Amino acid sequence: MEQLTQDFLRTKKLPHIWCPGCGNGIVTAALVRAIERAGYNQQDVVIVSGIGCSSRAAGYLNFNTLHTTHGRALAFATGLKMARPELKLFVIMGDGDCSAIGGNHFIHAARRNIDLNAVIINNHIYGMTGGQHSPLTPTGMKATTAPGGTLERPFDLLELARGAGATFGARGNAAQPRQLEQLISRAANHKGFSVVEALSQCPIAYGRRNKLGGAVEMLREMKDKAVSVEKASTMDVDELKDKTLSGVIYSVDAPEFSEEYYRSIGKA
Amino acid sequence: MAETKPVLMQGNEACAEGAISAGVRFYAGYPITPSTEVAELMAAKLPELGGVFIQMEDEIASMAAVIGASIGGMRTLTASSGPGFSLKQENIGYAIMAEIPCVIVNVQRMGPSTGVPTAPAQGDVMQTRWGTHGDHPIIVFSPASVYETFYLTIAAVNLSQKLRQPVIMLLDEVIGHMREKVLIPEAGKLLVEKSSDNVPADWKPYDEKGLTPLVPFGFGHYYHVTGLFHDQYGFPTGDPPQVERALDRIHGKLEKYRDEIVLTNYIGHKEPRVVIIAYGCTVRSARAVVKKAYWQNRLPVGLLSLQTLWPFPDKEVAAIAKQADVIIVPEMNMGQIVGEVERYACGNAEIVPLNRYDGEMISPDQISELLGRWL
Numbered sequence: 001m002e003q004l005t006q007d008f009l010r011t012k013k014l015p016h017i018w019c020p021g022c023g024n025g026i027v028t029a030a031l032v033r034a035i036e037r038a039g040y041n042q043q044d045v046v047i048v049s050g051i052g053c054s055s056r057a058a059g060y061l062n063f064n065t066l067h068t069t070h071g072r073a074l075a076f077a078t079g080l081k082m083a084r085p086e087l088k089l090f091v092i093m094g095d096g097d098c099s100a101i102g103g104n105h106f107i108h109a110a111r112r113n114i115d116l117n118a119v120i121i122n123n124h125i126y127g128m129t130g131g132q133h134s135p136l137t138p139t140g141m142k143a144t145t146a147p148g149g150t151l152e153r154p155f156d157l158l159e160l161a162r163g164a165g166a167t168f169g170a171r172g173n174a175a176q177p178r179q180l181e182q183l184i185s186r187a188a189n190h191k192g193f194s195v196v197e198a199l200s201q202c203p204i205a206y207g208r209r210n211k212l213g214g215a216v217e218m219l220r221e222m223k224d225k226a227v228s229v230e231k232a233s234t235m236d237v238d239e240l241k242d243k244t245l246s247g248v249i250y251s252v253d254a255p256e257f258s259e260e261y262y263r264s265i266g267k268a
Numbered sequence: 269m270a271e272t273k274p275v276l277m278q279g280n281e282a283c284a285e286g287a288i289s290a291g292v293r294f295y296a297g298y299p300i301t302p303s304t305e306v307a308e309l310m311a312a313k314l315p316e317l318g319g320v321f322i323q324m325e326d327e328i329a330s331m332a333a334v335i336g337a338s339i340g341g342m343r344t345l346t347a348s349s350g351p352g353f354s355l356k357q358e359n360i361g362y363a364i365m366a367e368i369p370c371v372i373v374n375v376q377r378m379g380p381s382t383g384v385p386t387a388p389a390q391g392d393v394m395q396t397r398w399g400t401h402g403d404h405p406i407i408v409f410s411p412a413s414v415y416e417t418f419y420l421t422i423a424a425v426n427l428s429q430k431l432r433q434p435v436i437m438l439l440d441e442v443i444g445h446m447r448e449k450v451l452i453p454e455a456g457k458l459l460v461e462k463s464s465d466n467v468p469a470d471w472k473p474y475d476e477k478g479l480t481p482l483v484p485f486g487f488g489h490y491y492h493v494t495g496l497f498h499d500q501y502g503f504p505t506g507d508p509p510q511v512e513r514a515l516d517r518i519h520g521k522l523e524k525y526r527d528e529i530v531l532t533n534y535i536g537h538k539e540p541r542v543v544i545i546a547y548g549c550t551v552r553s554a555r556a557v558v559k560k561a562y563w564q565n566r567l568p569v570g571l572l573s574l575q576t577l578w579p580f581p582d583k584e585v586a587a588i589a590k591q592a593d594v595i596i597v598p599e600m601n602m603g604q605i606v607g608e609v610e611r612y613a614c615g616n617a618e619i620v621p622l623n624r625y626d627g628e629m630i631s632p633d634q635i636s637e638l639l640g641r642w643l
Contacts, residue, residue: 044486068362079334081336082320082322082333082337
């Protein structure tokens with residue numbers, strides 16, 4: 001894989017704070033490549049993030065970057081997008097950040113269909129605080145706050161977003177970074193609220209406790225489980241059991257909120 | 269300043285009109301009694317002006333959206349009341365830390381909790397000071413009339429921009445819903461401080477040398493904004509000297525401009541024996557008392573009204589305490605600002621609280637009766 005454009009990285013801020021084996025760097029690199037691929041001007045791109053391991057990505061990217069409060073990244077981004085609709089906003093969140101404390105903002109950003117590109121790094125765990133279960137932790141998996149395995153059922157994040165009105169939903173994973181880059185790139189080109197769920201590994205706070213092995217084993221399992229949308233259409237229910245759909249799950253056209261707003265006031 | 273066009277309006281309307289006059293073009297909010305009229309007026313007016321009105325999914329999101337829009341370069345306002353104001357606190361702290369200008373209106377209602385939503389009270393004075401966590405600076409204005417609401421909102425927007433500091437407009441239900449005459453200045457006659465468009469090449473968002481204007485996102489200055497302690501470029505730091513310097517910086521700017529921020533007004537006898545210190549709607553009852561006692565009967569009585577509650581008018585209170593024997597502090601709460609008065613009076617005057625917390629205003633008679641004990 002070719003080198004990342006140094007212009008888009010704050011190389012002086014490296015090394016990053018993430019643990020050995022963490023998938024956040026892979027997803028961040030895919031995001032940077034997708035921004036390159038989209039051909040945006042550097043000054044038009046804004047990275048917004050919440051709180052948690054994944055949200056620290058903003059600090060390493062050489063754009064205008066906004067590291068907000070826990071769960072509120074999409075609400076900050078909504079204000080900024082409405083004030084400056086010409087800017088291209090990428091919103092990086094973790095699974096807890098986006099779907100627990102930020103769940104309300106997530107469904108309402110989807111409902112408005114505001115042109116924000118949400119990239120959710122889903123490692124199924126709260127990593128920064130040391131391994132608590134999130135709304136995306138699969139039932140039965142262990143966490144410090146679910147020592148016997150969580151009894152709760154997880155959200156299907158993309159279906160949640162679709163139900164709330166999101167017009168683009170895709171899933172990729174850290175084991176297939178090239179595909180992930182393409183998915184983020186397609187999300188960027190989509191007008192409206194887009195959601196890219198990037199499955200990622202947390203060997204330290206999740207893998208170790210659940211005996212999933214190290215980063216390599218976790219990535220291998222991620223890759224083995226992933227089935228593209230195209231391939232899945234040829235498989236039956238039994239074959240799809242324990243598989244994870246990857247690719248663009250849905251993409252539909254609908255009026256975009258900031259554009260509709262400015263049109264309604266005669267400024268578009 | 270030439271003032272024309274007397275208009276009859278509500279305090280909440282004056283707040284919205286003042287904000288618009290000061291260049292506010294972005295409003296994000298959530299419905300709550302008794303502040304909803306601010307949102308309704310903004311929803312009606314901002315689109316015509318090319319601005320943005322957005323009703324968010326909750327109070328937390330409203331505060332977040334306002335900060336986001338400010339970073340985009342717009343002048344912003346949000347309004348709420350007790351319960352909603354509580355929800356905004358975390359993001360208010362963020363705006364203080366990240367030095368993002370914005371104005372937050374809290375039209376107080378009777379609390380705690382859901383309380384009496386339609387009853388007036390002044391119970392949020394300490395919440396405006398210490399509502400968000402950590403050792404933070406804050407500016408709070410408390411108007412006593414519709415007219416003052418209009419002008420203090422303009423001052424709030426200007427100061428917020430100049431100091432890159434959130435400013436709170438603390439109204440009470442009486443001021444918010446009362447209708448009074450306001451003289452709206454002609455267009456162009458208001459002092460609206462322009463944001464600087466002179467950005468030096470070596471601009472830093474949190475320059476160690478002092479206050480710098482906020483350069484909005486999207487103009488090629490690639491800085492970082494975070495609620496973490498940060499260096500002069502905005503990047504996170506846990507380095508003790510830098511942490512201390514950053515906290516000194518956000519407090520220092522308020523100290524430096526203290527005399528522009530702290531606004532008070534004294535009426536009454538030049539050598540008063542009894543002084544009333546009041547703010548918000550309570551000023552009105554106190555003024556009625558002083559009118560009768562001093563202007564009619566020449567008794568040694570005065571009123572120090574506080575337009576600024578935080579930073580607290582320490583020097584002004586200390587000075588008046590040296591003159592007066594007794595200071596009466598009427599408040600529609602169980603005693604909040606009275607503690608500050610005591611602190612700065614330094615034992616130079618007897619401090620007498622007068623509290624009412626039944627959802628009704630303090631009447632002039634209540635104050636007069638108390639006043640009678642010393643005159």
